[in-house]
Amino acid sequence: MKNTIGREIPEKIDGIGKVDLFIGAWEKLKKGWMDEITIPPPNKAKMPHQCKSCMDLEKAIALTNPKNGMTVSFHHHLRNGDNILVKTIDILAKMGIKDITLASSSLNQSHDPLLKYLKDGTITKIWTSGLRGVLGKAVSNGLLEYPVVIHSHGGRVRAIHTGKIQVDLVIIAASAADEEGNATGSHGKSAFGSLGYAMIDAQYAKQVIVVTDNMVDFPCIPISISQNFVDYVVKVDSIGDASRIATGTTRITKSPLDLRIAKLAADVIEHSGFFTPGFSFQVGAGGASLAVAKFIREKMTRQGLKGSFLLGGVTSYIVDMLEEGLFRTVFDVQSFDAAVSSSILNNKNHIEIPASLYANPFNCGCLTNKLDVVVLGALEIDTDFNVNVITGSDGTIRGASGGHSDTASGANLTVVVCPSFRGRVAIVKKKIHTIVTPGETIDVLVTERGICVNPARPELEEKLIKAGLNIKKIEDLQKEVESIVGVEKEIEFTDKIVGVVEYRDGTIIDVIRQVKN
Amino acid sequence: MLYIPGNNPAMLQQGGVYGADSLLLDLEDAVAINQKDAARILVRNILKEIDFYEAEICVRVNHIDTPFGMEDLEEIVPLQPDAIRFPKTETPEELERLIEIIEKIEDKHNLPHDQMTLHVMIETALGVQNVFDIAKLSKRVDAITIGGQDLTADMNISGTKDGSGIDLARKMIVMAAKANKIDAIDTVFVDVNDDEGLRKETEYSKSIGFTGKAVINPRQIDIIHEVYQPTEEEIRKAYKIIRAFKKNKEAGIGVFSVDGKMVDAPVMARAAYVLELADIDYDSV
């Protein structure tokens, strides 16, 4: 079967069941409601003054009655410094639990030690936004029996509402918490900022354990996770490696190439018609994407232009723009560096938001829907503007869906910034390995060798040409890149499906096949 | 003008994307003595195959009195880049020898003598003293540039941020270039992290008459463009002057005034130059 963007997808996939094919970015939203039924959150009760504190994580986990086939979830706000996820699986494995579905909001290099549990059957299914390092490679090589499901940040909330992900146990690491389980990431030695991705799990998981290395007197404020959802509270020595959780301030790249691309992207934004008083803006956390913020900041300062809100993954650079008064508000679902935590704590205009408010497509309006401009990266982009942010040039999983498709779907102007090729590998290609974000939601591609406007936006193209920008047809850019790097040999895949890419509305936009070795 | 080290493929292949007006592919000081052969072959290959878009291409060769200069010319001249940059020029005689060599190579390959131009670098006290004679020697010379660091060393002084030691040299070079109606290009600003310093120095070099400046890092390009770009007010004024000139010409009036100031030939020429910098077509005014 082919979906509407031409990807070959089987009718049924082992471990997934019957496939609901992608039918277009906004088709399912047009109705105004979601056909799938939402499942109710669990009913729980506690006696007055009942104690929730547990001596250690083992005891708390034992109290939740873990069983084979259970689903365990985590947030990824501890970034590469996370100590809790692997420790939890260690404990479950020691208890002999098998067949776990791991449903972390995302996975990164700090989770590499899980490899042995994928091999020995402790973990047999994975839901995640991202997968990298040795896990990504192992999964791409067909280690798991069932495919990994890659979801967007907004799509994950929907998947929990609809019961596609039914969390039996969530472990929520917090940098501060009290004895009742009120918890936050905004202060403490392991402060990491927003707890935005954990909130939905707290509401829906059958068992909720808050883990902290910083037990504070009741009440712990701000209340990012509130006690009415929490079953147990555990004090540990450390929730993670503070130096990796709280990387200092994020610096703007010094790479001349990234800066060049960022400058061009800022010029595109300036002349797009959306760079107006009160505009809203989101950029990624690194490379060319974050650097766009630098040039937008300069343009806003020079022109005395003020925006309304900044959204998303938040870096200290974004906080600086808030503090300079360039924007009125920051909505923060995920923080990227140490400086951000204190801003969440102290600045009333820096607001911590749950993933549902950030990007869930099925509610009365997530914030990505109100975005004017978003700047996104890409591992690959094809001549229909479809973007891959999950598999690398060798076909293996090494990225994250994140909020890519959520923001692209919502923003008035979606700008993708990337070099046209990296090393010798083309980024702008005729055909990409995996589609995460459909081209119909991408408006402009900015590379060092030219700017391409989606033909569905002729009025935008006209504005940018008038501004004197170097506009090329994406097909021409693709040919130009091919003439520089050459024609690469196509990667060979087997028929085995190792990953399923879910679009934010729950349909399947693409599948990832096992790389042939 | 962006300098690119001749033995660095990553930088060479991206040379055209930074919006520099001109690229200086360097076989001379940016290349270690034991890699001169490698850089020469690499630059030759890259020149043949990589598109540098609108940028003017200039190759800095080694001096003909070094063991590398001749081979550089043998490989590069047949490719006819827009210009050859010749370092450490001290006398008109050595420039004459260079041109002779180049033309011999061009003859061998049946190439014309009037396509590729020469940028002459003045990097010694003797060169500064001879700069006028060097500049006027040949029609092929269309730019004079100053090499600040070598000149500082040759004068046996230590470089300062304000460049006071080489200030006279800068002005002599500009004067020689202007007298021969060719371009004068200023030396690089070496501290790539000091944007304000770069801006100040560029403003100064513009004010004393340089028509451009070399950079060693692509990040420096935008600042130089900003400085050299005429201001909105300058453009408006130039626009007015050209409009008035065209109108008065139709009416047969020779001398006229704009905003109470008389417009004569030099004012006209300056106005036309401002429009050219601003990329405005004279005929469209």
Place this chain on the structure above:
Amino acid sequence: MKIIKKAQAGTFESSDILILVEPVSGNSGRKIEIDSTVMKEYGESIKELINSCLDSFHIQNIHLIAKDKGALKPTIQARIETALKRASQQ
């Protein structure tokens, strides 16, 4: 061209390729070893390019090691030519 000694050209930098060459005894042919960051995508085309370079310099017997970091075609050709010229000079 005759390869009379060991030589190398290029670097380990990104977008560059390091070429090492050495003479082999008699008519033992070409021994080519390639290691590349884009082996899957370009391994074969790098090998073809090396062979066509060796053809153009009429070299039938050689040991050549290539360590590639994503170099483009003109760079690969330049590094091979440089290494061969260095290896053929006294």
